Amino acid sequence: MCIHVLNSDKINLNLGKIPPSILKSVILDNNNNKNLFLGPGIGLDFSVVKINNKYLITSSDPVTGIKENIGIYVVNLCANDIAVSGNHPNFFQSVILLPKNSDTNLLKSIVDDINYATSKLGIEITGGHTEVTNIVDQPIVIGTAFSAVDKFVSNKNICEGDMIIMTKTAGIEGTLIIENMLSVSTNTSKSYKKKLMSNLSIIKEATEAFNTGYVNGMHDPTEGGILGGIYEMSEASNIGFKLYLNKIPVSIKTKNICKKYDIDPLKLISSGSLLIAVNPLGVKIICDKLNKFGISTKCVGEFSGKKKIIVNENNDFEELNYEPIDELWKISSNEI
Secondary structure (H helix, E strand, C coil): CEECCCCCCCCCCCCCCCCHHHHHHHEECCCCCCCEEECCCCCCCCEEEEECCEEEEEEEEEECCCCCCHHHHHHHHHHHHHHCCCCCCCEEEEEEEEECCCCHHHHHHHHHHHHHHHHHHCCEEEEEEEEEECCCCCCEEEEEEEEEECCCCCHHHCCCCCEEEEECCCCHHHHHHHHHHHCCCCCCCHHHHHHHHHHHCCHHHHHHHHCCCCEEEEECCCCCHHHHHHHHHHHHHCCCEEEEHHHCCCCHHHHHHHHHHCCCHHHCCCECECEEEECHHHHHHHHHHHHHCCCCEEEEEEECCCCEEEECCCCCEEECCCCCCCHHHHCCCCCC
16 A cells, blocks of 8 residues: 555545545555555455465554543454454554653553453453653554454445344444543443443454354444444445434433434444344344344345435435544533
8 A cells, every 4th residue: 555645735634534535535555465455445444464374354443532441442443343354353452652741550541451351352462552742632542453364254245235234222432432521530440341341342243243154244333423334334345325214223321412412323433333234135144143142233224226325214315425524523521
């Protein structure tokens, strides 16, 4: 891959992920290395390097907008990106950037959370880097997860007619973040950490679904939420979709929080939920299997055609021609 900067007029960038249109115009996926089996792209959570008869699945993620339990978030986000390949993440390393005047208690809390999360998920820590810098005003942790595997699936494999299965509910991570902002005390108890782990991880449902043989693609819907995640899957596969809003499950807690702050739960960061593109023959098999593990599922639409169609509660059609911006950026800890 090489970086290509256009000579056209500059565009001011908003907070959050860089929009796909800008990524496409600035970053070119030039696959000049025969070992780069799957390079970067819109809607792809990981890259793949072929080494002998194995595939090295790798992905990186930063955590920038969270102060508490940041180590748990970063491990889960990176692990989820590997899991959507259909495989269990095996290794993890991190870069920890601390603001000036930080102390060892802050560092220890982050490292303890990373150790806790990797231990619970069965992931080995391979190393990393830690430093104090006056460039940041709050801790930033960047993680990388990777695994060597025999097979995988990516969103480039999505087929015409695949059904869209969604697990759990919309806006899971966003709800947790907002709850954390609302909390007067810091959430460092073991019970709260356990809650984070059970809510954020999608490893179980991703690997179990993949093992049925009916999965053609999966996505961890981070920024932009459920709508953003399905949009990205569509971009990766070059296949449109029809999404039924009234079928997307949203918890009462998320609905109440979103109503209070006038934000759309379907555009709220949704790590902890999993989007699965499934061969129609495997829908019932996957849903039944995941339900046995206590993981709720819902068929919310299908991939078909070229247009990205949203069907609202009144059965009116709307075309989604842009990637949704995450609603979490509308609010901050100062506003709550």
